[in-house]
Amino acid sequence: MSNPPTRHDGGAILRRTIRRHRRRLGGGTALLAVHMLAETMVPIAIGAIVGRAIAPGSSAALIWSIAALAALFLVLTAAWRVGARLITRAMQQEAHLLRVEVAGRILHPRGARTDLRSGELLTIATSDAEREAWILDVIPRVVSALTAATVSAVALLVIDVPLGLAVLIGTPVILGAMQLAAPLITRRATAQQEATARAAAMATDLVAGLRPLRGLGAEHAATERYRDASETALTATLRAARARGTFLGVSVTVSALLAVGVAGLAGWFALDGRIGVGELITVVGLSQFIIEPLGMLSHTPGDLATARASADRLALVLGAEPVLPAGTRSVPATCDLELRDVAFRSLDGLTLRARPGELIGVLAHRPQDGEALALLLSGHVPPQDYLGTVTVGGVPLGDIEYTDARRALLVEPHHTDLFAGSVGSNVAAAGTDPDAVRQALVASAAAEVVDAHPHGVDLEVADRGANLSGGQRQRVALARALAAAAPVLVLHDPTTAVDAVTEQAIAEGISGLRHAAAEGRSRAHTTVLITSSPALLAVADRVLVLDDGRVVGEGTHGDLAEVDENYRKVVLR
Structure with missing residues (x-):
């Protein structure tokens, strides 16, 4: 049920939604049509009771008529309850499937080539997924509204041809007029959802960067930017509401005028003797009832426009091309890492190699080279x-099957986030056993964090690690990377x-965990440390x-500190 649409556009997504819920949709539609049919039969039944039981004064006919009316209400109620339940179940399941699908597409290791920001993606995965359903x-x-309108028209035709023709002609005219406004409503709904998503994206960015904004004293400028975005969304x-409201008001007014016209025409015919009292009651009842299905139809273009606009926005994510190639090759358990004449951003002709089992340090004089x-x-980064x-x-990195590439080569960036949960669940995110978690905590000096707390590894971690200090977050994130035991x-x-003492402990921990002999054999892990820390560089092989995007020097930390003045200035600060 989660197969992607063959064409990634809003129409394809809507058609797929209909196909994969066709059973519940078909059953629910049939039952709701039965419900509307039964509702249409109520004024017809009441008119028949008046004309054939009450007017002639037949007690037996009245009893049978009341019993039949009760049965009609039973069918009406049961069909509504079961049909509405089926449709609601289908809508909720579809919204769930879309949320999961969008989240999976966003989080897919191959990435998605899109310019949408995180707040916009969040809006698409929540609001748009629900509205598409x-x-x-x-x-x-x-279907149920057209059923009611058709049955009403047929009943009126049976009573009097002009009355039936008024409904049969008036209903299509109203529906045709409503469709003329559908493109405008769709454009307004799309613009509204895009503006709202942009405002949500900006709010997400502002909350995430609140501390730096305060540090820069840029709260006022950020507030003004968000106010502008929010005003645009409000406009x-x-x-969209004005267009939808104007359309709804006009359509309801026209529908009501049609119903009033039919009732007035029936009253004239009754005075003229063309129809009886029972038929007059039926016509008046149907003319009042028909406002309901026509009102349902009047809401349809707005809701359909909203669903289509949301489907189009979902297609921006579900139809986004992958950033990375799929890759088909695997890599050996023991890996080296090699770059040859690489040019990327500030890198210009970079060549380096980290051999299996080697711990190398990389000092970048320019921060942009390290980044x-x-x-x-x-x-x-695609090849x-x-x-x-x-x-x-x-x-070649681009030729490796992406899940195998993630297992073989793991990069822990400078800025990283923790998940809500516990320290243990963050470190063991890849399913690492408890012993490995403990070793990683010790090597990263994060054991001090958990050992000082009564809950230990069950110490609660808020979203993004907001309840931990910067140093604690950094050590827990490092423990998570070490626990993964990636070959590179x-x-x-x-x-x-972290402070200098902790930094020294971490340097020794990384070296000991990944490069010390274990059970009589050397580990073949390869580690690259991009840093200017003297403690980390000192344990590197x-x-x-x-500098200038390429390697300009090589040696041990001690040798470089002795012969390279620039190295000493940067590292031995």
């Missing part, structure tokens, strides 16, 4: 966006928020010095 409510509403919402290297190795080759275990691990400035 409205199509499952629109269809049974249209778009009011325009570019970490981003490139993260696997989030066409850089020049040169990046290989893991001798296999790249760490970008993993100790900037080799240190590569980057």
Whole structure:
């Protein structure tokens, strides 16, 4: 049921929704049509009771008529309850499936090529997923309303041809007029949802960056930007509501005028003797009742426009091309990492190699070189966006099957987030056993965090680690990266928020956990430390010095500190 649409556009998504809920939709639509049919029969039945039981004074006919009317109400109620339940179930399930599908597409390791920001993606995964499912409510509403209008017209035709023709001609005219306004409502609804999503995206960014904004004293400027975005969203919402309200008011008025006209014409015919008292009651009842299905039809273009606009926005995510190639090759358990003549962002002709089992340090004189290297190795950059080759275990990074690539090469960025839960659940996110979790906590000096708390590894972590200090968050994130035990691990400035003593402990912990002998054999882990920390660089087997986007020096930490003045200035500060 979760197969993607064959064509990634709003129409294809709506059609897929209808197909995969066709059983509930078909059953619910049939039952709701029966409900409306039964409701249409109520004024007809009442008119028949008056004309054939009350007027002639037949007690037996009255008793049978009341029993039949009671049965009609039983069918009416039961059909509504079961039909509405089926439709509601289908709508909720579709909204759930879309939320999961959009989240899976956003979080897919291959990425999605889209310019949408996180707040817009959140709106699409929630509000738009729910509104697209409205199509499952629109269809049974249209079918049941048309059923009621058709039966009413047929009944009026039986009573008197002009009355029936008034409904048969008036209803299509009203429906045709309503469709003329549908494109305008669709455009207004799309603009509203886009503006609202942009405002939500900006709010998300502002909340996430609240501390830096306060530090810069930019709260006022940020508030003004959000106010402008919110006013734009408000304007778009009011325009959409104005269009929808004007359309609804006009359509309801026209529908009511049609009903009043039919009732007035029936009254004239009754005075003229063309129809009887029972038929007059039936006509008046139907003319009042027909306002309900016509009102349901008047809401249809607005709801359909909203569902289509949401489907179009869902297609922006579900139809987005993957950023990364799928890859088909695997890599050996023991891997080296090699870059040859790489040009990406500030990197220009970078060549380096980290051999299996080697711990190397990378000192970047320019911060942008270190950031570019970490981003490139993260696997989030498609091969066409850089020049040169990046290989893991001798296999080009873009050719490796993406899940295998994530297992073989793990990059822990400088800025990282923790999940809501506990310290243990964050470190063991990849299903690591408790012993490995403990080893990673010790190696990252995060054991101090859990050992000092009565709950230990069950210490609660708020969303993004908001209840932890910067140093604690950094150590827990480092423990998570170490616990994954990836053959190649790249760490970008993993100790900037800790003191010198803790930094030294972390340096020894990383070296001991990933590169010390274990049970008589050497571990074949490869580790790359992009840092200017003297403690981390000191435990490296080799240190590569980057400047102007390429390697300009190489040696041990001690040798470089002795012969390279620039190295001493940056590292031994």
